Amino acid sequence: MYYIGIDIGGMSIKTGLVDETGRLHFKKVFTTKPDEPSLIIISCIADFVKEMLAENALTLKDISGIGIGIPGSVDSKKGTVRYCCNINLVDVKLVAELSKLLNFKNIKISNDANCAALGETRFGAGRGAANTVMITLGTGVGSGIISDGRLFEGGFSAGAEAGHTTVMMKGGDECGCGFKGHWEAYASATALIRQTKRAVEKAPTSKLAELAEKGVTGRTAFDAAKQGCKAAQKVVRKYLEYVGIGLVNLCNLFYPEIVIIGGGISNEGDYIIKPLQRYANKYVYGRGYNPKIKITRAELLNDAGIIGAASLCMEQS
């Protein structure tokens, strides 16, 4: 038996066949039109499921459950999507509608960052841990929490939005959501790019400025820092401090055994993991008498969303 994992994005919908050990057997990425009416999008999802099954000579009788990760606000108990910002799934009974279209009952949904955290915890960097926090450093800052072996979504499945907690309450940088001083405004790749550009203006003759001429990405500051550029090293040091502050805040609230770092920035590996580990060791509350928290890099990478979504339907979710 397989589980189907579906990871919905703005421009593409990734689908996969996952077994109960978390192994991804087949993956297919479909493109979609994010502005179509909700019911058309759901009908497309049903078609994608059927298409993937047909390609693998399977039917829904071979499937134990379908899990879906949503880039927005869901009510996982009711199976409804309240709001998505980059695809038109708004105020819609996704589980009920899809269930009707496919004539299939075991369908579950959650927020996409939650799904990634669940996938990494069950089958990736958090294997064996009962309490984990996953932080995704990408365009935004995603966060997902596993507590006592179960996905923690907060009331109305609306919690775990660490990217939008305030870490700089006076004069903070502006967040994508419109408010100032949120963690995401300092710790996302987008924020790092902004920080890099500011540093380039201040140090126009630096290696950082030279590399920036090709266009600034989330890697520019890291690349220049590794080549010994002081200006870049300062950017990286400050950026990791910003990441560390929110990471420690999450540790003080959830006290995980493991914090898993994902997203594009996590490709820097030990170059970011080691300083973050030192930061956590120094600043987590009660570090003198509470168990040590391990900081580690995500393992499932781009597949965490599909595998995690699939595992929503596995026992103990």
Add this chain to the structure above:
Amino acid sequence: MYYIGIDIGGMSIKTGLVDETGRLHFKKVFTTKPDEPSLIIISCIADFVKEMLAENALTLKDISGIGIGIPGSVDSKKGTVRYCCNINLVDVKLVAELSKLLNFKNIKISNDANCAALGETRFGAGRGAANTVMITLGTGVGSGIISDGRLFEGGFSAGAEAGHTTVMMKGGDECGCGFKGHWEAYASATALIRQTKRAVEKAPTSKLAELAEKGVTGRTAFDAAKQGCKAAQKVVRKYLEYVGIGLVNLCNLFYPEIVIIGGGISNEGDYIIKPLQRYANKYVYGRGYNPKIKITRAELLNDAGIIGAASLCMEQS
């Protein structure tokens, strides 16, 4: 049948008899010497329990369970206390030792702020809610979280330390724990007193300064503000903003139905609840499509700790 609730503080240990509806039938406050060896303190607790039972012509056969709130870090699953800062209960098997002394099995412990949150949720301002956050604005800032009807303690029971999350990452005020920029350094009564004293220096001819001559407390700024003093109103406005920032952070992570405000500052009632409600309505993430969060004042006041501790042993804790 009764439950015994014990609320341990630095200088006093409160004990009470609580029934399964959360009603406190008897309460007694014992003084203790916080510097005695751990085992002596535990032996005193056993004596206090026996003394209270004798005074009420009861025996341990009339007791369903004993719950204890600890002002420090505990491992509630193991029944051990890791550390307390104002009483010498450090690295000690509290539940096992007390159980041996009393020859009584059903003893549970948790952090005192967690107990207060549990008491208020089951039997006070949060009755009927499955997801609540309680914030105690006193000498420090305590926080306790109820999630899906159960006490949320985080991994190793070491989480829920919202007072020590960073809200001001550059140039922040110093917290009691030694680090800077923590929420407690801005939102505790201690912080409000500091903020009031600063304002008095800047406005030495104000009503605030006049009231401050009798000594500054957590009430001074509120009293002067209610009498129309602009300087005091500014202190109160900023202070409530500080409280609001951390409150919204907790909402974004836990998304409770109700946030319960306790501690000395909560005596200001609607004068603080209404602005905090407006703040939450404006700043909680996803407020446009997620259910509204209600901010309310604690009801059990000083008894929340005892009642909550007792309810640790009631079903579904």
